[in-house]
Amino acid sequence: MNITLNVWRQPDQKSQGQFQSYPATGISPDMSFLEMLDAVNTMLVKKGEEPIAFDHDCREGICGSCGMVINGRPHGPERGVATCQLYMRHFKEGDTITLEPWRANAFPVLKDLVVDRTSFDRIIQAGGYVSVDTGGVPDANCIPIPKVKAEEAMDAAACIGCGACVAACKNSSAMLFVSAKVSQLALLPQGDAERKQRVERMIAQMDKEGFGGCTNTLACEAECPKKIPVTHIARLNREFLRAKLT
Numbered sequence: 001m002n003i004t005l006n007v008w009r010q011p012d013q014k015s016q017g018q019f020q021s022y023p024a025t026g027i028s029p030d031m032s033f034l035e036m037l038d039a040v041n042t043m044l045v046k047k048g049e050e051p052i053a054f055d056h057d058c059r060e061g062i063c064g065s066c067g068m069v070i071n072g073r074p075h076g077p078e079r080g081v082a083t084c085q086l087y088m089r090h091f092k093e094g095d096t097i098t099l100e101p102w103r104a105n106a107f108p109v110l111k112d113l114v115v116d117r118t119s120f121d122r123i124i125q126a127g128g129y130v131s132v133d134t135g136g137v138p139d140a141n142c143i144p145i146p147k148v149k150a151e152e153a154m155d156a157a158a159c160i161g162c163g164a165c166v167a168a169c170k171n172s173s174a175m176l177f178v179s180a181k182v183s184q185l186a187l188l189p190q191g192d193a194e195r196k197q198r199v200e201r202m203i204a205q206m207d208k209e210g211f212g213g214c215t216n217t218l219a220c221e222a223e224c225p226k227k228i229p230v231t232h233i234a235r236l237n238r239e240f241l242r243a244k245l246t
Helices: 033-046 118-127 147-157 164-168 175-186 195-209 219-223 231-245
Strands: 003-009 018-024 096-100 109-111
Touching: 018 033, 118 175, 118 195, 147 175, 164 175, 164 219, 175 195, 175 219, 175 231, 195 231
Parallel strands: 003 096
Antiparallel strands: 003 018
8 A cells, every 4th residue: 555644854952843754665555554664664764864763663553662643643543552552444445644743741741752751750759659668478278358459559550651642632731641540559458568659759750750631532532542541531630639738
């Protein structure tokens, strides 16, 4: 199949970017989206041009580094998958595909489709941890946890921190990301020690990084590759209110 890419090119953080068009010919429908970009970059390198910079690592939908906006949607048209798990069979012959980086003040563009997401790291450092004693590994059944609680905590822990929720929100809110990280610890007894200061510190850091407030449009949930529900945002608000009142 033959398609056209309309790609955001920006040499560095301080330069002004612009869209440039590139033909992508002989693309197999069985290629992943990133494999298609690899093929286009090979063509550009052979022509002596600068390849398109984009983030990637595991290419298995686990690491969350492959974020980009594809035709106006974070990670592309398919729900519940990261960009690396998007395949070219979801597009049509002759399509024009527009590629942009995450658009958020807290995610400055470093180059082309690559953004600086270390703001997420700083939010985690502010409180996304538990205090544990070093030593032998405790028995898995020594702390009884209801199955429903354990499953909900694991669902929240599925968040890969890709930033699609931020890119989808018109306020560039990180509430879904922060709520998932708070939920996965607040639901488990191991997270009780830092429960109050965790939510206060993480929200304070989120605000400091320049993320906006929740818009309640549910766009974050719709575009999340791990389908993290917005019910975690409600828990985040309850945790924050509880911390302030007690």
